[in-house]
Amino acid sequence: MKQAMTPEEIKEQKPYLDWSLSEAEYNYISDKLLGRLPNYTETGLFSAMWSEHCSYKKSKPVLRLFPNKNSRVLQGPGEGAGVVDIDDGQAVVFKAESHNHPTTVEPYQGAATGVGGILRDIFSMGARPVASLDSLHFGELTDPKMRMKVAGTVRGIGDYGNCMGIPTIAGETTFDPCYQGNILCNAMSVGLMDQKDLQKGRAAGVGNAVMYVGAKTGRDGIHGATFASADFSDENATQRSAVQVGDPFMEKLLLEACLEVITKHPDWLVGIQDMGAAGIVSSSAEMASEGKSGMELNLDLVPQREPNMSAYEIMLSESQERMLLCVNKGHEGDLKKVFDFYDLEAVTIGRITSGHDYVLYHDGQEVCNIPVSSLTDDVLEEASEEKKPERITKAETQPAWVPEITDAEQTLRDLLQQSTIADKKVFYQQYDSQVRTSTVVGPGSDAGVLRVRGTHKGLSMTTDGNGRFVYLNPEVGGQMALVEAAANIIASGAEPLAITDCLNYGDPNDPEIFWELHQSVKGMADACRVFDTPVISGNVSLYNENNGKAIHPTPMVGMVGLVKNIDHVIPSFAQNAGDQVYLIGKTDDDFAGAEIQKMMTGDISGIVKPFEMEHVHDYMKRLLGEMQAGNVASAHDLSEGGLGVALAETLFKTDLGMNLNLRHLSAAQLFSETPGRLIVTVPVEKAAKFEKTLGEDAQLVGEVTNTHWLEAHLKDAEVNQNVTELQKLWEEAIPCQLKSKD
Amino acid sequence: MTKVRIFVTYKQSVFDPQGETIKDAIHTLGHDDVKDVQVGKFFDVTVDGSKDAVEKTVKEIADQLLVNFNMETYTYQVMEED
Amino acid sequence: MTKVRIFVTYKQSVFDPQGETIKDAIHTLGHDDVKDVQVGKFFDVTVDGSKDAVEKTVKEIADQLLVNFNMETYTYQVMEED
Amino acid sequence: MKIAVIVFPGSNCDVDLYEALHSVCHADVEYVSHKEKSLDGFDAVMLPGGFSYGDYLRAGAIARFTNIMPAVIRMAKEGKPVFGTCNGFQILTEVGLLPGALKRNDSQKFVCKTVPLEVVNNQTIFTRQYKDHERIALPIAHADGSYFADEQTLDRLEENHQVVFRYAEENPNGSLRNIAGITNERGNVLGMMPHPERAVEALLGSTAGLRLFKSLLETGSAKVEE
């Protein structure tokens, strides 16, 4: 068999260093795990499986901080996706995944295959994907190259989801120079299932078949897993094409075939897992490990698209739209028949063996024989150095920046046109947000809401994160990411259930970056405990750097909430003239990392102040009670741009206005971004009850009018703006930048 | 004026799901004699200038705009001149 | 085996916004020497059989599948034989 | 009336059509696989939206060769109601049951939003519950919805009152003469890009599409006489 190098040559020439396996790891594998030198194929398998992407060797110690259980959690992290009980024998399944590096290199295919990958994670659990979300962070639109990347990314997400027939119902899109050389593309998928159909990625039962289904294997994305774990510079632009191409049509067939087997023939199936990063090796080794089994695969039986693929290439290929199944002996033919109906390949490529060895044959020869656990469980966790960055220590001693507002109206108009705040319709209108006819609230609100067909329930979902706050104060920024997600869910009238996350950071070998990771995860974890929203799945993306410069630490929170009665979903815009307007939560001078700071100073600086999470949680819970009781007409959370922007957004798409007494606030505070606030409208007849429940946490600030003017009286300024004009500025800002000729 | 046809195709190793699906459809029509199908796109551009200038332009617009070198490659052919 | 390249374009009378969009983008790059851009797709099909049989196949698959004659038209070119 | 909803490989609005008919209209409806050859026992057939065969090559181009299509054509010839929305409309033009073709949107982009339409012909079996020239708003969600036909065909369509829906305020895709939906000459085959099946429940924002299904279902014998 053509192994490219002998084990001795590998030891001498150390090719594994290029595959991101360290010498210490190599020696540990040789001396402690195998007691011999690994051959070429084995070395390749180790470097992929021991990469950060597959093993989480650096982030694991930090991930342990996350709570991941409560009475509703049926499946926490570790499987394809997390599963949460939503009563009536049903469950919601969700997970998010990053595809940052592939999207930066090839935006269209990178984004498309990101969506494809996360969808397979959902249906491998036995759930039907019912909605997608995305979280996109780009460089500034003033760069024409970035405009093309933005267009490609959005088209990629749209094309894949649209073709699959899964609505994309919410997401976020932000712009900051820190993402100029490394864009972030995080995709989240939500599925719905009957609890009885729950599957695991598990292979067990001596003699049972390992079956490969779906697309053929080519040389796509070889070393994608290790590639994603390596620093990322312009040199990579010249590497030979290993771009993974998505085939959503094939995936649609795969989805239907897999769900047919899972729901109609549960007795055939032992386990199922999608082939994601590091392809066949990670799926098969993880399934064997989970089932505490041995496994033998014959690679000659793997359907191949290209000739002369080596064992190493077959095992590490990241060709898309493939799944691995463990099938009870004797049912291989039955299973094949189902897949035949969908014109899909289903091939037995190996068997479960007694013992715990992972054995591969290629061209009639044994090319790998190692303990299963050496690939999956024996990975050396790495303790990382941490150091608090100078910039934070320094900022702590400096006075906080407060904007000087000379023209509050103009400031509001300018803020509405900031690309991070402006209307994102140009993007999300490229996504089918209604297919499957269950979308109650689509993109353009705080959270997307789906009804659960056949019940009175609904599911509310959102993705949120703000790298600027995390950069200035990782711990508080981490808390804020969770609180913002919770505010969005609650604004829709839903009870937060649990979260998934994508942790997007720079090179963790830099002690300052690892400190950011650690602190922000701690902040998120604490907030998760306060809100009782365990982390049920997630994903880590490190090495998000370009030519040595890291992105802002950008943890993304994907939260799902339960709507008890779908008829009580709360809209995010004002409903009736005469309704009372309340501001929920305290407003302070919080400008560090705020959109107004970036707009006025061109940069962000200062310290993001801590806030009282328990208190925020307490009044949000009471607010939710009022919503569920039908006492609230609309609710919108305050995020980028603060109260001023939120008030305008509450009036867009209506023909109403507001008259507000904000004399306790300065003009600057109109744009402060103190976390945990919402703007809520309440019918007059419900106001007394509402005020009683919310007490001091709700401040009556005015009423909804039928003038379509936003009128606000502040301590040191007056705002009187025509909403139609504001809306026009907000709507045209991004299309205008996209069309720019320079 | 010179008319140049620029052909853009996927690189060899890149998977082309469209070509596969079309091949299957052709087989459904009964044409098993068709062994392979690959899909590409072409651009007919009309360019003003000397022969050398035209070729320079073609290369530049291919490099900067028409071709995605992550996965595509191109050739071109001068169709007619006048 | 014969390789045939089948070119499919919109009919002359059909408005093709894509060509216009690309032309504009080329002008933005500063290439005002590009006067016109038309876009088409092509299919490289590898067919087994005699020359006549191959041409017959090409015509049939073009007529039945590859071309929508409401808006498109096609030409083809034999690329290589062996 | 018993209605078949055809499921092609890659159909994905099949659920939407089915549920609109089943859960909302309480009609007798069944999914039928593209592999079937017969539609015996059905009184009407509907082709759903989605991406049959991934829209590879052209939207609807490959689906027209599936086993079920001869049976669909037969039903059309017999004068029974045949309805296609979105990808279904594209398939109906590809197979020649409706004239013209659907091009890529002028914007070159997929577009999902709700657009105003005018009911141009309320005398069809599909539209008789709408008022003459009524304005309604229906969702669209497509990348290839720009209706194209040559001038004579367009003139003939208008003379015969085959244009049933027109985009009323903005033209979202570049369709000639703002055409959003047409029938065949006999009036028993309707194809349209907008999705009436997505507008049948107030909970989801609109019921403007409901009367299309009701028109058909409340016809008694839906068969169109020649």
Ligand SMILES: Nc1ncnc2c1ncn2[C@@H]1O[C@H](COP(=O)(O)OP(=O)(O)O)[C@@H](O)[C@H]1O
């Ligand atoms: N990439 C995207 N995909 C889908 N929806 C998006 C995307 N970007 C923004 N949106 C939608 O636009 C609206 C505004 O987004 P954002 O300003 O991030 O809201 P918020 O601050 O309330 O989280 C939301 O409804 C969001 O779902």
Ligand SMILES: [Mg+2]
């Ligand atoms: Mg919000």
